[in-house]
Amino acid sequence: MSSAVVVGGGPNGLAAAVTLAKAGMQVTVLEAADEISGGARSSEAIIPGLLHDHCSAIHPMAVGSPFYAGLGLEAYGLSWCLPDIDCVHPLDDGSAGVLYRSVDTTADGLGRDGTRWRRLFGWTSARFDALAEDIMRPLLGIPHHPLVLARFGAPPSRLRRLAITRRAGPPGPRSVAGQPLTRSAQMHVAATLFAFAAPRLAPAPGIPSCRPTPLPSAPMS
Numbered sequence: 057m058s059s060a061v062v063v064g065g066g067p068n069g070l071a072a073a074v075t076l077a078k079a080g081m082q083v084t085v086l087e088a089a090d091e092i093s094g095g096a097r098s099s100e101a102i103i104p105g106l107l108h109d110h111c112s113a114i115h116p117m118a119v120g121s122p123f124y125a126g127l128g129l130e131a132y133g134l135s136w137c138l139p140d141i142d143c144v145h146p147l148d149d150g151s152a153g154v155l156y157r158s159v160d161t162t163a164d165g166l167g168r169d170g171t172r173w174r175r176l177f178g179w180t181s182a183r184f185d186a187l188a189e190d191i192m193r194p195l196l197g198i199p200h201h202p203l204v205l206a207r208f209g210a211p212p213s214r215l216r217r218l219a220i221t222r223r224a225g226p227p228g229p230r231s232v233a234g235q236p237l238t239r240s241a242q243m244h245v246a247a248t249l250f251a252f253a254a255p256r257l258a259p260a261p262g263i264p265s266c267r268p269t270p271l272p273s274a275p276m277s
Contacts, residue, residue, distance in 0.1 A: 057082050066094025071123060114142070120188055180208060 058081045062073045065087035073083045091097055095111030096118075102108045118124050119136060142155040156162045159178045163170035180187065186201040187208055199205045 059084070061086060064094065065089075065092035067096050067118070069094070074127065075123075117192075120184065121192060122188065123192070183208075 060073075060076045060081050060083050062069050062076070062083060062085045065085050069085060069087075070092065073085050077083045085092070089097075091099070096115065097110045098107045099110065100106060100108065101110070115136075138157075140157060142157065144155070145153045147153065154162065154165050156165075159174060159181055163173040163178075166173050183204055186204045190199045190201055190205050191208075
């Protein structure tokens with residue numbers, strides 16, 4: 057039997073180990089920390105009895121991943137909490153931008169900028185399954201949905217124009233709209249949020265979880 061050693065027990069390392077093991081290889085995973093899972097770990101880092109996320113607090117890419125969906129982790133106790141409001145961004149004037157699970161509901165709360173929001177995320181989130189089939193796979197290969205993928209990879213200048221809102225102004229040079237190499241990845245994560253919300257791991261029975269209270273939202277004109 058062939059053997060393999062995977063260095064690092066984070067989500068990617070564990071995914072590689074599972075893939076190799078399913079192919080019939082004997083796999084050893086090396087992890088320097090006391091626990092596996094890397095940045096997806098939670099522990100009682102603040103006060104006893106309260107689980108705190110080490111890094112990622114939401115896991116939309118895990119819910120939207122065809123690989124993880126095929127592992128059947130629900131049989132081992134995995135469950136997700138899907139909030140109606142993903143996050144809230146307060147503004148200096150006391151109002152706030154609220155990211156709902158729905159593209160339309162989010163856009164409705166953005167006033168005049170709602171149309172730009174729909175143009176940015178409506179088309180992409182509606183075609184998430186097709187995009188995920190090509191984006192969340194090895195880079196080498198013929199795309200299954202080339203036309204959808206081509207539109208998703210629109211020129212950065214177009215995204216930058218759409219990202220200039222009346223309230224926020226133009227994006228900075230280090231923003232997602234200004235970085236061609238990271239723009240597509242960020243857009244895909246944002247589309248995943250609308251497809252699957254901002255899923256959080258449900259705590260084990262008897263353990264409280266952090267439940268942030270959204271700030272009140274004032275209508276944006």
